[in-house]
Amino acid sequence: MKAIPVRTAAAAALLLALSACGGKASFDVGGVFVNSQGVSQPLANSGLVLKNGSDTLPVAVGSTSFKFNNSISYGTAYEISVQTPPNHMNCTVANGSGSAGHTQTITASVICSQNTYKIGGTVSGITGDTVVTLINGSLGGSVTLNKDSTSYAFAAEVADGQAYGVTVAQVEPAGALKCVVANPSGVMSNAPRTDINVTCSAP
Structure with missing residues (x-):
């Protein structure tokens, strides 16, 4: 009977062990x-x-x-x-x-x-009992301003890349003041907008 070389026998034994154990x-x-x-x-x-x-x-x-x-x-x-x-x-x-x-x-x-960010700005010129309501046309939602308001921000944040548009929806009493919004519209970038300023004056 022909002898199996030691190295060949060892290799065969190793293969058998691996097969038994499974990978x-x-x-x-x-x-x-x-x-x-x-x-x-x-x-x-x-x-x-x-x-x-x-x-x-x-x-x-x-x-x-x-x-x-x-x-x-x-x-x-x-x-x-x-x-x-x-x-x-x-x-x-x-x-x-x-x-x-x-x-x-x-x-x-x-x-x-x-990413989403707030939009808003400063407020000036509201007097007496006048109430000014702003809306953001792209998302809805509103902000109410009065004589004590010095700044504002919408509760609903605007997503990066989304358009926004802030307008004066109502002045109550009607005609009491004329209010103008600076930088009212644009496309949101990667930072809050704090320069949408509202200035009111006598009509």
């Missing part, structure tokens, strides 16, 4: 982009970078899902987070951490929304 399962780490109601929503802006430990992933505009390049093995902890938010947006991660398991699918949800 370690690997898991993709990824997820989907959704809105606050959990409905699929493509990523609207560029610049997003996600991370899982030291593994980073730039995500393209229009993406509805993502997957990290590196998979992880059974029992390995993962924690998906936002390393760099998209331009003009804020993102949060839901179901983004845990430990990989045999029956567990790693599917995080990333919720991104446009």
Whole structure:
């Protein structure tokens, strides 16, 4: 009987051991982009970078899902987070951490929304019992001003990139004052607007 070389026998034994034990399962780490109601929503802006430990992933505009390049093995902890938010947006991660398991699918949800900012300005010239009501035509909502008002801001914030338009809806008593709004309209950028000033005077 021909003898089997020692190295060949050792290699065969190793293969048998690996076969008996089975390989370690690997898991993709990824997820989907959704809105606050959990409905699929493509990523609207560029610049997003996600991370899982030291593994980073730039995500393209229009993406509805993502997957990290590196998979992880059974029992390995993962924690998906936002390393760099998209331009003009804020993102949060839901179901983004845990430990990989045999029956567990790693599917995080990333919720991104446009940054929002307040709009308003200064107030001058309101006298007596006169009440002035402003509206923002793009969002609705109103602000009521009186003689004690020196500044104002709408409660509803405006999303970055959205149009706004502030007008005088009512002066009560009618005709008591003439009120003018400076810088009344525009497109929201990445900072609050505090120069939509209201000046009132006798008609």
